[in-house]
Amino acid sequence: MxxxxxxxxxxxxxxxxxxxxxxxxxxxxxxxxNGHTYNMFEDEKERRVEVIISDEGQKEFEIQGFKPDPRMEVLIYIDGVVVFPSKLEDDYVHLPNPIAGNKEVVIIISGVPRLTKYPCDPNATDCSNGNCREVPLSSGCQPQYPSVNLRQRGSYSFNINYLRNEVAISLGKTLKRVNVELLPGESTQNALERVLGFKQDVFTVINGVLYVSYHLNQVPVRINYNYIDHNDGGIVKYTAGERVIPTSNCVLYNDRFFPDVKLTRAEFLSLIQRMRENFYNRYTDRGYVKVNKSLTQRYIRDRSEIVGRWYDEDVLSSLDEKYLDGCYVFPLYEDDSFNPQACITRAEVIVYLHRFIEWSLERFR
Structure with a gap:
């Protein structure tokens, strides 16, 4: 999960x-x-990855500066097999049983994401009245996928017709290789964002540089790949088990659900839109047909507060949906506004879900 x-x-x-x-x-x-992205953590509770080679019979590992917290997850991988710690204390993580020597131990400390108060009312400046929600923070740095140069970078070669394919393994999982082709004038990072996005457990190699999912930052990877040995008549050779550690100074994590974070009206309608898309794909021969947001016709008083946001296409498409009698499925406020950044109330959730169910039964039964 x-x-x-x-x-x-x-x-x-x-x-x-x-x-x-x-x-x-x-x-x-x-x-x-979709999860919430984040990359900022509370002081002294940052996300950490520690890679340690074990001693014979070792049962505890020293991690300087580590302070356990119930909001924090600690996972231990021993030669790719996950083990849960038996005890956590300041500067130490304990295993339930001693292990053999010379084992690669990867300890992943999830950290505690930093949350900030955010006004539900976009015009509000004071959060003291409690009419606010807490949201995870991102630093605003320029994200870069974790990467590392392969040992044979200069002679790296990939071809699907090669006898042996590329294989990358991390934390006991075989990563899925994703082919990334740069469009004219496109940067490598933009191409990776377009193809990899927030997919987990994937990798690609571009010009001899290994790139992996954000959540594998600083995590060891073992990779098998082909290269051309120019010193041996240009023969294609295969290197197996090369150990590398992809790193990045700025990543965006998307591996938390944040169950206690309140939804905005825009986020909730975006979820409804994804359900609509799923229903169209499951119950119609044609499937869901994306509608360009510029072609949506409904008058929305605060449309300018929706356009240009990450959710604009989802929200505008959903608000444009109609019953068979021509009436719009989802209501606006009396002044025809939607107020996308307001927290959604329990009553609004019930109304939206009820009307969505009515529309679904009418459309797909």
Whole structure:
């Protein structure tokens, strides 16, 4: 499961787990829910990856500056097998049993994301009245996918017709290779964002440089790949098990669900839109046909507050949906505004879901 802050002890675990099996595309890469991106952490509770080679019989590992916190997840991988710690204390992580020597131990400390108060009312400047929500913070740095130069970078070669394919393994998982081709004038980072996005456990190699998913920052990877040996008559050779550690000074994590963060009206309608897309793909021969936001026709008084945001296409497409009698499915306020950044109320959630169910039964039964 992709959300590190969701576990079986939580009352909503099963619902979220099952919702993650609802995909919006045939390749099963786009799920119903999107996570919140973040890369800032509370002081002394940063995300960390520690790579240690064990001693014979070792059972505890010293991590200077580590301070346990119930909001923090600590996972230990021993030769790719996950082990949960038996005890956490300042500067130390303990294993349930001693292990053999010369084992690669990867300790991933999730950290505690920093949250900030955010006014539900975009015109509000004072959060003291409690009419605010907490949202995870991003630093605003320029994200770069974790990368590392391969040892044979200058002679690296890839061809699907080669006898042996590229293979990359990290934390006991075989990563999925994603082909990334740069468009004319496109930067490598923009191409990676377009193709990799926030996919987990994927990799690609461009010009002998290995790139991996954001969440694998500073995590060891073992890779097999082909290269041309120019000192041996240009023969294609295969290197196996090269150990590298891709790194980046600025990543965006998207591996938390943040179950206690309140939704805005825009976020909720974006979720509704993803459900609409799923229904069209499942219950019609034609499937969902994306409508350009510029072609949506409904008058929305505060449309300018929607256009240009990450959710603009989702929100405008959903608000443009109609019943068979021509009436719009989702209501606006009396002054025809939508107020996308306001927190959605329980009453509004019920109304939107009820009308969505009515529309679904009418459209797809």
């Amino acid at each position: 992709r959300w590190i802050d969701i576990n079986p002890r939580q009352w909503f675990y099963r619902s979220i787990l099952e919702s993650q099996q609802v995909f919006l595309d045939a390749d099963k890469e786009r799920t119903l829910f």
